[in-house]
Amino acid sequence: MRVLLVDDESELVSTLAERLAIRGIQADWVTEAEDALRMAEANCYDVAVLDIRLPGMSGLDLQNIMKSKCPDLKFIFMTGHGSQGDFQAGTTEAGPDYYLVKPVSIEELMEKMNKLTSESGDPE
Amino acid sequence: MAPLPYRRTCQFRRLWYGVISLTSVVALFPLIFLAVIDYRATQHDLESEILLRTSRLVSNTRRTISYFLEERKSALDFIIHDNSFEQCADPGRLASILDRLKQTFGGFIDLGLIDPLGIQRVYVGPYGLTGKDYSVQEWYREVVTQGTYISDIFLGYRNIPHLVVAVKYASESGSYCVLRATLDTKKFNKLLSNLEMAGEGDAFIINHQGILQTPSRFHGKVFEKISLPIPKYAPKTRVYEWETPEGTELIIGYRYIKDSPFILMVTKQKSELMKPWYNTRKKLIGFLVISMVIILMVIFGGTTYMVNRIYTADQKLIMTLHQVEYSNKMASLGRLAAGVAHEINNPLAIINEKAGLIKDLLTFKKEYAQDHTLSAAIEVILSSVKRCGRITKRLLGFARHMDVSIQSIHVGEMVSEVLEFLHKEAEYRAITISLDISDDIPQIETDAGKLQQILLNIINNAFAAMEKGGNLEISAGMSGDDRVSITITDDGCGISQANLKQIFEPFFSTKTLAGGTGLGLSITYGLVQELGGSIDVKSEEGKGTAFTVTLPLAMG
Amino acid sequence: MLRQGVQPDPVGMAIELTEKISLRLGELQSAADRLSRILERERERTGEDAPRIDKVMVSIERHTRLLSGKVRVVNRFFRRIGQASSLFDLKELIEEAALFSARLAHLKRIAVTVQTDEDLPKFRSNPAGLHFLVSGIMARILTGMREGGTLLVKGVEQDGRALIQVEGKGQWKEGFTEAVEVDDLFRPVAGEIPVERGVVLSSETEGLSVKRVSLFLDVTTDRSPTTT
Numbered sequence: 066m067r068v069l070l071v072d073d074e075s076e077l078v079s080t081l082a083e084r085l086a087i088r089g090i091q092a093d094w095v096t097e098a099e100d101a102l103r104m105a106e107a108n109c110y111d112v113a114v115l116d117i118r119l120p121g122m123s124g125l126d127l128q129n130i131m132k133s134k135c136p137d138l139k140f141i142f143m144t145g146h147g148s149q150g151d152f153q154a155g156t157t158e159a160g161p162d163y164y165l166v167k168p169v170s171i172e173e174l175m176e177k178m179n180k181l182t183s184e185s186g187d188p189e
Numbered sequence: 190m191a192p193l194p195y196r197r198t199c200q201f202r203r204l205w206y207g208v209i210s211l212t213s214v215v216a217l218f219p220l221i222f223l224a225v226i227d228y229r230a231t232q233h234d235l236e237s238e239i240l241l242r243t244s245r246l247v248s249n250t251r252r253t254i255s256y257f258l259e260e261r262k263s264a265l266d267f268i269i270h271d272n273s274f275e276q277c278a279d280p281g282r283l284a285s286i287l288d289r290l291k292q293t294f295g296g297f298i299d300l301g302l303i304d305p306l307g308i309q310r311v312y313v314g315p316y317g318l319t320g321k322d323y324s325v326q327e328w329y330r331e332v333v334t335q336g337t338y339i340s341d342i343f344l345g346y347r348n349i350p351h352l353v354v355a356v357k358y359a360s361e362s363g364s365y366c367v368l369r370a371t372l373d374t375k376k377f378n379k380l381l382s383n384l385e386m387a388g389e390g391d392a393f394i395i396n397h398q399g400i401l402q403t404p405s406r407f408h409g410k411v412f413e414k415i416s417l418p419i420p421k422y423a424p425k426t427r428v429y430e431w432e433t434p435e436g437t438e439l440i441i442g443y444r445y446i447k448d449s450p451f452i453l454m455v456t457k458q459k460s461e462l463m464k465p466w467y468n469t470r471k472k473l474i475g476f477l478v479i480s481m482v483i484i485l486m487v488i489f490g491g492t493t494y495m496v497n498r499i500y501t502a503d504q505k506l507i508m509t510l511h512q513v514e515y516s517n518k519m520a521s522l523g524r525l526a527a528g529v530a531h532e533i534n535n536p537l538a539i540i541n542e543k544a545g546l547i548k549d550l551l552t553f554k555k556e557y558a559q560d561h562t563l564s565a566a567i568e569v570i571l572s573s574v575k576r577c578g579r580i581t582k583r584l585l586g587f588a589r590h591m592d593v594s595i596q597s598i599h600v601g602e603m604v605s606e607v608l609e610f611l612h613k614e615a616e617y618r619a620i621t622i623s624l625d626i627s628d629d630i631p632q633i634e635t636d637a638g639k640l641q642q643i644l645l646n647i648i649n650n651a652f653a654a655m656e657k658g659g660n661l662e663i664s665a666g667m668s669g670d671d672r673v674s675i676t677i678t679d680d681g682c683g684i685s686q687a688n689l690k691q692i693f694e695p696f697f698s699t700k701t702l703a704g705g706t707g708l709g710l711s712i713t714y715g716l717v718q719e720l721g722g723s724i725d726v727k728s729e730e731g732k733g734t735a736f737t738v739t740l741p742l743a744m745g
Numbered sequence: 746m747l748r749q750g751v752q753p754d755p756v757g758m759a760i761e762l763t764e765k766i767s768l769r770l771g772e773l774q775s776a777a778d779r780l781s782r783i784l785e786r787e788r789e790r791t792g793e794d795a796p797r798i799d800k801v802m803v804s805i806e807r808h809t810r811l812l813s814g815k816v817r818v819v820n821r822f823f824r825r826i827g828q829a830s831s832l833f834d835l836k837e838l839i840e841e842a843a844l845f846s847a848r849l850a851h852l853k854r855i856a857v858t859v860q861t862d863e864d865l866p867k868f869r870s871n872p873a874g875l876h877f878l879v880s881g882i883m884a885r886i887l888t889g890m891r892e893g894g895t896l897l898v899k900g901v902e903q904d905g906r907a908l909i910q911v912e913g914k915g916q917w918k919e920g921f922t923e924a925v926e927v928d929d930l931f932r933p934v935a936g937e938i939p940v941e942r943g944v945v946l947s948s949e950t951e952g953l954s955v956k957r958v959s960l961f962l963d964v965t966t967d968r969s970p971t972t973t
Contacts, residue, residue, distance in 0.1 A: 074538070074539065076539045076804065077535070077538050077539045077542055080539070080542040080543055080545075080546050080801075081542055083546055084545055084546050084549055087546075087549045088549075120851060120854045121853075121854065145530070145531050145534040145535060145538065167535070168534075168537055168538040168541035168542070168578055171542075171545055529819055529844055529847075529848070530848075531847075531848045531851075532844060532847050532848065533766070533812065533816065533819070536808050536812040537812065539804075540805055540808050540812070543801050543805045546801055547801050550794055550797065551798075562783055563780070563784075563787075566777075566779045566780040566783060567780060569779075570773055570777055570780065573770070573773035573776060574773065577766050577769045577770060577773070580765050580769065583762055584759065
């Protein structure tokens with residue numbers, strides 16, 4: 066499984082990638098939305114983990130753009146209790162199965178990733 | 190925040206004290222004043238009355254006694270004038286006269302005729318005093334000079350008290366004789382004992398030396414010196430107060446009886462006489478005290494009730510005002526502080542991952558997995574992070590939802606409540622308000638405080654946009670099956686299209702708003718979001734603005 | 746006899762909670778120290794992983810330290826807010842306001858720089874009011890800025906008064922032609938702080954963007970340390 070992690074906090078996202086690697090999952094990480102698009106175009110990822118709010122763009126908008134580039138890509142959102150609006154938007158759009166609250170539990174993340182990739186077809 | 194209610198309580202306490210004190214004084218002062226005056230007047234009157242009555246009694250009694258004595262004297266006078274000297278000198282005639290006297294007047298014991306030499310020539314009676322020589326006796330001399338004489342009372346025949354009455358008769362020839370009679374004091378005493386007197390009264394006669402002539406109830410035995418001071422001579426009745434050595438207060442009335450050795454005295458115990466007064470006084474004081482208590486209770490209760498009413502109403506208003514202000518401020522402060530959430534959460538998330546990484550690195554070496562101190566330390570780090578996370582969640586939770594309380598609200602009622610709160614403002618600005626609340630809106634489950642806040646903020650905004658005499662319309666109706674929409678329309682100055690996009694930004698304002706912080710709409714936006722609803726604005730410059738708030742029937 | 750209402754106390758809650766977090770962070774810190782010591786002892790056994798582990802431990806300690814600092818600042822803010830009036834440190838206020846604006850600035854990729862005089866004098870006022878004002882000004886300026894750029898917050902002494910100045914440097918949103926009287930905008934908020942006691946606000950705007958706001962505050966000459 067190849068995973069792309071997108072979060073503006075580099076220390077967080079890099080450590081997360083390290084931990085996934087220890088568990089045998091190849092994870093790339095970026096801190097900018099543009100870099101995320103670039104990487105998604107260049108490589109084929111199974112899952113993209115996005116923070117719900119990135120500087121300059123909301124995670125949902127990024128999702129939409131990325132989906133247009135890689136239609137098979139699955140998405141998981143991370144949120145840090147920052148904004149009620151984002152929270153609600155996240156749950157209505159992505160559904161409760163597809164978002165995690167920071168600080169995330171790596172086991173939960175892996176569980177959700179496995180669930181997404183084991184399902185065939187569009188979860189919607 | 191905290192000092193204000195306390196300060197107002199102080200003011201109300203002062204008000205309460207002030208009203209109670211003033212009312213009490215105004216109500217009680219006249220009452221007490223009049224009561225005191227009445228008391229003193231009544232007491233004075235009563236005392237005067239007592240003295241007057243005693244005086245009258247004494248006077249009347251004196252008259253009776255005088256009359257009695259005069260009567261006896263006159264009888265003797267008549268006898269002497271009616272009968273010639275020879276007739277009087279006849280013992281038989283004298284004896285029959287005595288008999289007749291006994292039958293009619295009663296009380297005559299003996300009768301005697303005394304010649305100019307002082308020898309009792311004729312005597313009828315039980316004492317056998319014929320031939321007795323009185324010439325050197327005081328009384329004889331007195332009757333010769335004065336013409337009449339009345340004696341002190343003395344113990345006589347059979348130890349019965351008697352008195353002597355004597356009259357002189359002077360003939361044209363210049364010679365004279367004296368007719369003398371002894372009377373018993375039965376009738377005399379009866380005059381006194383028959384007196385009806387209140388207050389443990391005691392009526393008696395003393396002579397000028399203070400020797401009791403008739404029985405006294407309290408002041409001594411007959412023929413003893415009286416235990417009271419001998420009153421000084423006065424031509425008329427005198428009444429005075431006197432305290433006995435034992436402490437009894439007496440009212441004493443006396444009269445010197447003319448042409449007799451007697452002084453009439455009447456004593457009454459003041460306390461007995463004043464008894465009815467004391468009863469009345471007790472009743473008066475009792476009534477006064479009860480009245481005062483009742484008045485004070487009424488004042489107290491009434492004032493407390495009213496001040497409480499004012500206080501509560503005042504407090505409600507203040508609290509509402511503060512609540513609105515406070516809510517707005519708190520909402521923004523909360524928002525500000527909630528913004529700090531990421532600043533706390535992000536580092537926490539980083540620490541969590543790093544600690545997790547350490548755990549991962551170490552658990553992959555089996556040696557460490559069995560090293561308990563190592564795993565213990567790691568677990569503490571991880572659990573501390575978890576706990577911090579939980580507390581942070583609480584901090585954020587309450588910062589945003591500081592007063593979440595979901596209630597069943599009737600939209601129309603809520604709108605009316607909010608309008609009532611603002612009606613003075615509307616009046617001042619001469620703004621006409623019209624309502625159009627649809628009937629088919631069910632009760633909605635939402636946070637009443639927040640909805641109130643939202644409506645207040647929007648309506649306030651509308652007021653600010655309108656000049657004097659504007660129109661405000663509030664309508665509410667169903668929007669689909671599961672949402673309610675409330676629209677507030679004003680015909681104020683409106684908002685330009687360019688500004689419409691920014692209208693909900695914090696601190697965005699297009700005009701000088703007196704009293705506005707430019708925050709109202711951004712807060713409103715946040716609140717509507719918290720209620721799970723949405724807010725929309727339509728406006729045309731110069732025409733007016735319409736805000737529409739759409740809410741779900743039940744908060745998610 | 747006279748009844749009094751009971752007010753809720755969110756501020757007290759916030760103080761309590763932030764203190765609890767500080768406690769937990771303290772525990773975390775000591776656990777991390779313990780772990781470091783143990784790992785130091787076991788150095789030989791960790792072998793090739795040693796430098797990597799060290800780096801992570803250092804990072805943990807740094808982040809914990811920084812977070813403790815932030816929580817302390819938040820706690821200090823709530824403590825101050827709970828008072829009706831106090832003499833407080835403007836440096837602290839600026840630090841707290843900067844913390845509150847951090848998220849908004851971060852999302853717009855705007856860097857917040859704080860420059861304060863070491864001995865910036867104290868100011869007596871309703872602390873909530875002034876906080877509100879400064880934080881609000883920062884938010885207002887940030888809202889009008891485009892991505893990238895800096896927000897400079899200065900706290901200096903000038904002509905016997907304290908000057909708090911917030912300035913946005915960068916690119917501004919366009920499209921608005923109406924001027925706005927910012928002074929009037931903030932005056933009601935400034936009214937929370939007794940204006941008679943000397944708060945003067947002046948601002949520079951361009952269109953609807955507020956670019957720079959200066960707050961002149963009459964301060965006391967009392968330099969004694971504040972009790973916070």
